[in-house]
Amino acid sequence: MTYHPHIPDGSNATIHSAVSATGTPVYGETYRIPARCGVAVIAKDGDLLNINNPSGYQVCDFWAFRLNNLNEYLSMSHSRTHLGKLIPELGDTLVSNLRSNMVTLESSDTPISHDTLIAACDHHRYQQLGVHAYHDNCTDNLRMATQAIGQKIPLVPDPFNLWMNVPISPSNTVSFEPPVSSENSRVLLRIHGDCLLVMSACPQDITPVNGEGKNPSHLEFSISN
Ligand SMILES: [Zn+2]
Structure with missing residues (x-):
């Protein structure tokens, strides 16, 4: 079977949850990422992404791609090399697979609990966990969220x-533990270069x-400059 990285294995409301047809946001507006779904948004160089975690226990899978070249993307292995650490701390800048700056962790009230090691959940992961029917997953949320704004990830x-x-x-x-954050925990990320950002409220x-x-x-986010 041919593998196409941009084609989802199933579907959910992510495909209808775009902030706009092109992914361009209204600055300062709060957008909702429905539970189990994902949203893609376009951010400009210097923008600030503010992600709010209303429950405090919801994981957000986050990706960033260079808008004019989707083959350049935020890379966890390159970021760990760049930082010399497994978990970024306040003020740290994460980099792309071409080792250029992508996002800076400007603020986080739970700096110790983010993860750079674990792959996004996907159809195969849930099958291995014993799920037989289709299960919402972050990989498909990434695919659908980008599809919803007319982008095709490589x-x-x-x-x-x-x-x-x-x-x-x-x-x-490693072990998979509940989040240690509290209600309305926020993460602020400064964006470097024009980027396609995707967030998935992990299902x-x-x-x-x-x-x-x-x-x-669910999660919430806004973009400001
Ligand atoms: Zn997930």
Whole structure:
């Protein structure tokens, strides 16, 4: 079977959740990312992306692509190399696969809980977790959110997993734990260069990454300059 990175394995309301036909936002307007869905938005150089986590326990998978060249994208492995650390801290700038600046973590009230190691959930992950029917997933949310604004991504990069709590043990194992953030926790990201940004309110309800209740919830965001 031929693999096409931009074609979803299934569908949900993400395909109808675009901020506009082109993904251009109204500055200062608060947009909702419905639970289990994703949204794509275009940001300009120097813009500030403000993501709000109303429940405090909802993971946000985050991607950034260079708008004029989608083959350049925010890269977790290049960012870990650049920073010399596994989890970015306040003031740190994450970079692209071409090692140029993409986003700076300007503010976060839970700086220790973000994750750069874990792949986005996808159809195959849920099948392996024992789900038989189609399950909403972050990979498809990325595909549908970009499709909804007329963009075609050339690959599915590893996401920057905001609020995702995956501690690393002294023996180098990882575990999937509930978020440690509180209600209305915010993350502010400064955008470098014109970018296509995608956020997915992770629909994971098999492991407790979205809280002990395994009940995915919505997120909100706004763009300002
Ligand atoms: Zn997910």
